[in-house]
Amino acid sequence: MGVPLFDKESDEIISDSMNVLDKSKNIRKKYKIIHEMLPQYTSRQIRQRYLNHLNKRLCMNPLGNEEKAFVIRWITTNQKQNGIIHWKILILDLKAKFGLLRSENTVKNFFYSRMKQLSRSRGNQNVPSAQTAVPFNNNVLTHPLNLLQWSLIFNLFLK
Numbered sequence: 360m361g362v363p364l365f366d367k368e369s370d371e372i373i374s375d376s377m378n379v380l381d382k383s384k385n386i387r388k389k390y391k392i393i394h395e396m397l398p399q400y401t402s403r404q405i406r407q408r409y410l411n412h413l414n415k416r417l418c419m420n421p422l423g424n425e426e427k428a429f430v431i432r433w434i435t436t437n438q439k440q441n442g443i444i445h446w447k448i449l450i451l452d453l454k455a456k457f458g459l460l461r462s463e464n465t466v467k468n469f470f471y472s473r474m475k476q477l478s479r480s481r482g483n484q485n486v487p488s489a490q491t492a493v494p495f496n497n498n499v500l501t502h503p504l505n506l507l508q509w510s511l512i513f514n515l516f517l518k
Contacts, residue, residue: 369400373397373408373413374415422466430449430453430470
């Protein structure tokens with residue numbers, strides 16, 4: 360593994376800055392302000408670091424079985440026709456139902472690793488692989504699963 364992108368000092372600056380900026384609800388472009396203090400990182404890198412690692416409200420424990428089932432059900436019923444999954448909305452719904460804030464990475468990693476696991480366990484029969492079921496084009500899903508495929512995945516998940 361290589362050298363970490365963020366060091367402890369940068370993490371502290373990001374955390375401390377977000378604590379101050381979060382108190383002022385009407386400050387827009389918080390990450391851009393922090394980027395000006397840490398020009399070696401882009402606003403997007405700072406945002407991702409905060410939302411997936413540094414936010415003190417994040418629950419870092421693994422997803423529970425009920426949360427996993429909720430994620431599968433939610434995606435089954437809410438994925439758009441064009442294949443887009445609105446992860447931010449899913450995370451807010453997870454928080455409303457279970458009271459725990461999860462990072463986007465945690466939820467996505469669970470979902471895509473579970474799809475890959477199901478694909479392997481079924482010998483690629485009837486269950487699309489993660490690559491063919493959800494190919495990416497600039498982080499937008501371009502090939503949605505049909506309802507039958509989702510039902511199959513959901514039923515396999517619950518077994």
